[in-house]
Amino acid sequence: MLTSLAPTLTYLGYVDQARTRAAEAVSEARKLGHAFTLAYALVQSCFVSWISRDSPDEAHRHANEMLTLAEEHNFPYYVAWGMIHRGWSLAALGQGQEGITLLRRGLSMVHATGTVSNTSDVFIKLAEAHARLGQRVETLNCLDEAAQIIEALDERYHEAELHRLRGDLTMAKADCAAAEHNYRQALAVAERQGAKLMELRAATNLASLWRDQGKRAEARDLLAPIYGWFTEGFDTLDLKQAKSLLDELAQ
Numbered sequence: 001m002l003t004s005l006a007p008t009l010t011y012l013g014y015v016d017q018a019r020t021r022a023a024e025a026v027s028e029a030r031k032l033g034h035a036f037t038l039a040y041a042l043v044q045s046c047f048v049s050w051i052s053r054d055s056p057d058e059a060h061r062h063a064n065e066m067l068t069l070a071e072e073h074n075f076p077y078y079v080a081w082g083m084i085h086r087g088w089s090l091a092a093l094g095q096g097q098e099g100i101t102l103l104r105r106g107l108s109m110v111h112a113t114g115t116v117s118n119t120s121d122v123f124i125k126l127a128e129a130h131a132r133l134g135q136r137v138e139t140l141n142c143l144d145e146a147a148q149i150i151e152a153l154d155e156r157y158h159e160a161e162l163h164r165l166r167g168d169l170t171m172a173k174a175d176c177a178a179a180e181h182n183y184r185q186a187l188a189v190a191e192r193q194g195a196k197l198m199e200l201r202a203a204t205n206l207a208s209l210w211r212d213q214g215k216r217a218e219a220r221d222l223l224a225p226i227y228g229w230f231t232e233g234f235d236t237l238d239l240k241q242a243k244s245l246l247d248e249l250a251q
Contacts (some may be wrong), residue, residue, distance in 0.1 A: 002028065003044040010051045011157070013196030015233030022048045026062075035069055039078040042066040046085035050125070052197070060089035080109035080145060084122055091129035092125045100129045108223050120149040121158050127165055139169055161189040161200040167205060179209060197238060204242045220249040 002025035018046035022045045029041035042062045049059035067082030069075075083106030091099025094109045107122045123146035130138040143166055150159055168184030186202035189195075203226045209221035234243075 006044055007051060010048050011193070011195045011197060013200070013230055013233070015052050015197065015234065015236055018048050018052065019054075035073045036075065036078075039066055039069050039073075039075055039250055042069070043078065043085070045172050046081075046089075049119075050085075050088060052233070056089040056092035059085060060093065063089055070192050076109065076117065077113050080106045080113065082106070083109060084125070088125045088129070091125075091132060096133045100126065100133075103129060116149065117153060117155065120146045120153075120155050120162075123149070124158055124161060124165065131165070131168065136169065136172065138142050139165075143169070147217060155190070156193070160186045160193065160195055160202060162186075164198070164202045164205060167202075171205075171209065176209060176213070180206065183209065196226070197231060197233075200230070200242055201238050204238070204245060207245055207249070211245070216249050220246065223249075 002021050006018045006022035006025060008017075009021060019061055022041075025041040026038070029038040032038075042065055045057045045062050046066070048054075049056065049062075049098055063082050063085035066078060067086060070078035082177055083102050087099045087102030087106060088105075089099070090102065093099075098245070103122065103126050107119065107126075110119060110122070123142045127139045127142035127146065130142060135228050143162060146158075146162055150156055150162065163182045163186035167179045167186065170178035170182060183202050183206035187199060187206065190199035203223050207223040210216070210219035210222070221248055223242060227246060230239060
């Protein structure tokens with residue numbers, strides 16, 4: 001229950017509570033001394049770090065532990081996810097190409113188990129890693145793969161992030177109209193799902209676009225009430241970026 005609650009709280013915008021629940025889940029799993037349960041708890045802890053864009057260092061440690069545990073007990077599915085989360089953490093730590101290699105290896109191993117569910121977020125992780133390296137075509141291909149899985153499985157927990165990343169990609173081409181369209185889609189999906197963290201992330205990007213277009217009042221009016229909803233998680237990247245932008249728009 002704790003492993004399911006932690007990512008749910010993250011999406012809903014209760015990041016500090018999510019971190020606490022994820023840590024409790026790992027602690028409880030260690031007390032149980034049950035390898036499969038611990039592997040699952042470590043997976044979900046890494047997932048919370050990814051959703052919240054926390055420092056990847058802890059996720060890297062958990063991914064390495066998960067990988068060692070899964071290999072020792074012959075859990076091929078969790079070997080794959082250990083590889084995936086290690087790859088994501090390495091890419092986030094600046095080792096982009098090595099991270100991409102591990103992400104793709106882990107994805108291949110997941111597919112080898114016959115699994116398709118939950119792979120949309122692997123393609124989003126890959127898209128993020130390629131984007132950091134400026135690899136636009138590869139980024140777009142990964143987002144297209146994620147979109148196909150989301151539609152085929154109705155697996156929509158990261159649909160808002162898909163639209164937001166597409167917005168970033170079109171912004172990089174200076175296509176402001178397309179970027180705004182994608183950011184608005186991300187906002188609409190996040191609002192419908194009650195995913196406040198994803199709503200804030202998309203609103204920050206759209207407000208940044210409007211600021212650059214001279215629409216400072218509109219940007220502030222969009223972002224301020226969403227940021228004002230939050231009562232915790234102020235040390236996260238998303239809230240720091242939103243606060244910095246609001247401070248700039250207030251000048």
